Amino acid sequence: MMSTATRGRRPGRVRWWTYLLLSAATAACLFPLYWMFIVATTDTATATKMPPEVVPGGNFFHLLGLVLETVPFVQSLLNSLAVATAIGVGQAVLCSLAGFAFAKLQFPGRNTLFVIVVLTMTVPTQLSVIPQYMIMTQLGWVDTLQALIVPGLASAFGIFWMRQHISATISDELMQAARIDGASTAQVFWRIAFPIVRPAAFVLGLFGFVTAWNDFLWPFIVLKSPERYTAQIAIKALQNSLDVDLGLAMSGSFLATIPLVVLFVVVGRRMVAGILEGAFKG
Amino acid sequence: MTATLTPAPSAELPPPASPRGRGLAERLSPYAYVAPFFVLFGVFGLFPLAFTFYVALFDWNPIGDQVFIGTDNFTRMFSDPRFWNAAGNTVSIWALSTIPQLLLALVLAHVLNHARLRFALFFRMSVLVPYITSVAATAVVFAQLFDRDYGLLNWLLGLVGIDPVDFVQSTWGSHVLIATMVTWRWFGYTTLLYLASLQSVPRAVFEAAAIDGAGPWQRFRHITIPSLRPVIIFTVVTSTIGGLQIFTEPLLTGSGLTCGAVRQCQTLTLFLYEQGFGQFEFGYGSAIGVALFVMVVAIAAINFVLSTRIKADR
Numbered sequence: 001m002m003s004t005a006t007r008g009r010r011p012g013r014v015r016w017w018t019y020l021l022l023s024a025a026t027a028a029c030l031f032p033l034y035w036m037f038i039v040a041t042t043d044t045a046t047a048t049k050m051p052p053e054v055v056p057g058g059n060f061f062h063l064l065g066l067v068l069e070t071v072p073f074v075q076s077l078l079n080s081l082a083v084a085t086a087i088g089v090g091q092a093v094l095c096s097l098a099g100f101a102f103a104k105l106q107f108p109g110r111n112t113l114f115v116i117v118v119l120t121m122t123v124p125t126q127l128s129v130i131p132q133y134m135i136m137t138q139l140g141w142v143d144t145l146q147a148l149i150v151p152g153l154a155s156a157f158g159i160f161w162m163r164q165h166i167s168a169t170i171s172d173e174l175m176q177a178a179r180i181d182g183a184s185t186a187q188v189f190w191r192i193a194f195p196i197v198r199p200a201a202f203v204l205g206l207f208g209f210v211t212a213w214n215d216f217l218w219p220f221i222v223l224k225s226p227e228r229y230t231a232q233i234a235i236k237a238l239q240n241s242l243d244v245d246l247g248l249a250m251s252g253s254f255l256a257t258i259p260l261v262v263l264f265v266v267v268g269r270r271m272v273a274g275i276l277e278g279a280f281k282g
Numbered sequence: 283m284t285a286t287l288t289p290a291p292s293a294e295l296p297p298p299a300s301p302r303g304r305g306l307a308e309r310l311s312p313y314a315y316v317a318p319f320f321v322l323f324g325v326f327g328l329f330p331l332a333f334t335f336y337v338a339l340f341d342w343n344p345i346g347d348q349v350f351i352g353t354d355n356f357t358r359m360f361s362d363p364r365f366w367n368a369a370g371n372t373v374s375i376w377a378l379s380t381i382p383q384l385l386l387a388l389v390l391a392h393v394l395n396h397a398r399l400r401f402a403l404f405f406r407m408s409v410l411v412p413y414i415t416s417v418a419a420t421a422v423v424f425a426q427l428f429d430r431d432y433g434l435l436n437w438l439l440g441l442v443g444i445d446p447v448d449f450v451q452s453t454w455g456s457h458v459l460i461a462t463m464v465t466w467r468w469f470g471y472t473t474l475l476y477l478a479s480l481q482s483v484p485r486a487v488f489e490a491a492a493i494d495g496a497g498p499w500q501r502f503r504h505i506t507i508p509s510l511r512p513v514i515i516f517t518v519v520t521s522t523i524g525g526l527q528i529f530t531e532p533l534l535t536g537s538g539l540t541c542g543a544v545r546q547c548q549t550l551t552l553f554l555y556e557q558g559f560g561q562f563e564f565g566y567g568s569a570i571g572v573a574l575f576v577m578v579v580a581i582a583a584i585n586f587v588l589s590t591r592i593k594a595d596r
Contacts, residue, residue, distance in 0.1 A: 029470060032415075131331075
C-alpha cells in the first residue's frame with residue numbers, strides 16, 4: 001500500500017525494537033492485574049514467600065469467604081452496577097437530547113447557552129466537596145445511592161460531544177423531510193436522530209459507566225453504611241480490617257476489576273475507537 | 283401529536299421549530315432538552331462552588347455553631363506548615379507522574395502510528411487496560427508490589443544486592459510509589475489521545491520526510507512533536523488539574539488521612555478531606571478548597587495564554 005518509494009527509507013517498515021517496546025508496555029499494563037490475581041488466590045504464607053509464587057494458588061475461595069465475612073461485597077458490586085448503569089444510560093440519553101437541541105433546533109438564546117455549557121467544562125467543581133456534602137444533608141441524600149447518581153446524569157463534555165456527532169451525521173434535509181411528514185420534535189429525536197447517533201451515545205455511556213464504577217472520593221464522603229458501599233469503598237473497608245499482606249484487599253480489588261475487564265474485552269475496541277475519533281480531546 | 287397540514291416549503295435551514303399548528307409545548311421543547319444539564323450543574327456544581335467561598339469565611343462546625351471570622355481561615359492556612367507540606371507533596375507527586383507519563387505517551391504514540399504495525403488493535407487496547415482499572419485497585423496492587431518485606435520490587439532489588447527500600451515510610455519513596463500508580467493508570471490513555479492527534483497528520487508528510495532522508499529520530503523531532511503541540515498542552519493542563527486532586531492513591535498507600543506518621547505523602551485534597559471530614563472544620567476545609575480552586579484557575583489561564591500564542595505563531 002501507499003507509496004512505493006524506490007529511494008530513501010521506506011516509511012512502512014516496522015523495526016524489531018518497535019515490537020519490543022510495545023510488548024514491554026503491554027506487559028507493564030497487564031502484569032499488575034495478573035499479580036492481583038496471584039495474590040488474591042494464595043494464602044498468606046505463600047503470598048509472602050520469597051521468591052514469590054507466579055502461578056495462581058488454590059486459595060481463592062477461602063479468601064473470598066473472608067471477604068464476604070468482612071463486608072457485604074456482593075451487595076457492593078450490585079450497588080456499583082446500579083450507579084454506573086444509571087449514570088451511563090443517563091448521560092447517553094440526556095447528553096444526546098441536549099446535543100440534538102444545540103445542533104438541530106433553533107431557539108432564542110441557543111448560542112449563549114451552548115457557550116455556557118462549554119465554559120462549565122473548565123470549572124473544577126470537585127473541589128467544593130464540603131458544600132456538596134451540605135447539600136446532600138439538606139436533601140436527606142447522605143448514605144444513599146442517588147447522591148452518587150443524580151449529579152452525574154449529564155455532563156458538559158457529553159453534550160459537546162453529542163452535538164458534534166449530531167451536526168456531522170444528521171443532515172438538515174433529513175430533518176426537513178421528517179418535519180414535512182408531520183413529526184413533532186420529540187418524534188424526530190427518538191425516531192430519526194437518536195437511532196443514527198446511538199453508537200456515539202453508547203461510547204459516551206461506556207465512559208460514563210467506567211468513570212462512575214471507579215469513582216472513589218465522592219462515594220467515600222457520602223456513603224456511611226456497609227450495605228450502601230460501592231465496590232471501591234468496599235476495597236477500602238477490606239484494607240482497614242486486619243489485613244496484613246493485603247490479601248483481602250487484593251481479593252476485593254480482583255472482584256471489583258473482573259466485571260470491567262470482561263466489559264472491556266467485549267466493547268474495549270469501541271472505547272479505543274471513541275478516543276481515536278477525538279472523543280476526549282476536549 | 284399534531285399533524286401539520288400545510289408545511290410551508292422553507293429555504294431556511296434547519297426548519298423552524300414552531301411551525302403554525304404546533305403548540306407552546308413544541309416551542310419550549312428545546313429548553314426542556316437542555317434544562318437537565320443546567321439544573322444539575324447549578325445545584326451540584328456552581329452553587330457548591332460559590333458556597334465554598336462563603337463557608338471559608340466562617341468557623342463552621344456542621345453540628346455546632348457557625349461563626350463569621352472573615353479571612354482568619356486563610357491567614358491560618360498560610361501559616362500552617364501542614365498546608366505547605368501538602369502543597370509541596372502535591373507538586374512533587376505531580377511532577378514525578380506527569381513528566382514520565384507524557385514522555386512515555388509521546389514515544390508510544392509515535393510508534394503506534396506506524397502504518398504497517400501488526401497487532402495494532404491489541405496494543406492499543408492493552409494500553410487502555412490500566413484506565414479501566416480503578417484507582418483503589420491500582421493503589422492496592424502497587425502498595426503490595428512496593429512493600430518493604432513482601433514486595434516483588436524489593437525482592438528484585440535484593441537480587442542485585444540492594445537493601446529493601448521502605449517506600450511508604452520515606453518521603454521520596456512514597457512520592458515515587460504514588461507517581462508510579464498515577465503514571466501507570468494514565469499513560470495509555472494519554473498515548474491514545476496523542477495517537478488520535480497524530481493520525482490527523484497526513485501520512486504523506488511522514489513519507490515525504492522519509493524519502494528526503496529523515497531518520498526515525500528526525501521524523502519524531504520535527505514532525506511528531508510539532509503536530510502534537512496543542513494536545514500536549516491540553517494533557518499537561520488536564521494532568522495538572524487531576525494532579526491537584528490526587529486523593530485515593532495517598533489515602534490507600536499510607537496509613538490514614540495523614541498518609542504516614544509525618545504526613546510524608548499527604549496531598550492537598552487529602553488535607554482538605556482531613557480538615558473537613560476528619561476534624562469537622564468545614565470552614566478551614568473550604569478555605570483549602572478555595573486555594574485549590576485558585577491554583578486550577580491560574581493553570582487554566584496560563585494554558586489559555588500559551589495556546590493563543592501558539593496559534594498566533596502559526
